[in-house]
Amino acid sequence: MRISVELSTVTWRKSSYSNMDGGDCVEVADGVPGIVPVRDSKDPAGPAIMIPAGSWTAFVAALKTEVI
16 A cells, blocks of 8 residues: 655654664654654655554554563
């Protein structure tokens, strides 16, 4: 399924675990109904993947249970 979403007005954010040296990181945008856009912070003009919001929530929850 191909989803087209206007992302020029969204606010992107990095993980609070990201270092300030521009290390490898992903950014996510909040506020897009039903999906979570995700992009490579090293290529902000590049493509973003659209992840269903429920799948993103499950992914983040799984990560939190695995953090030592």
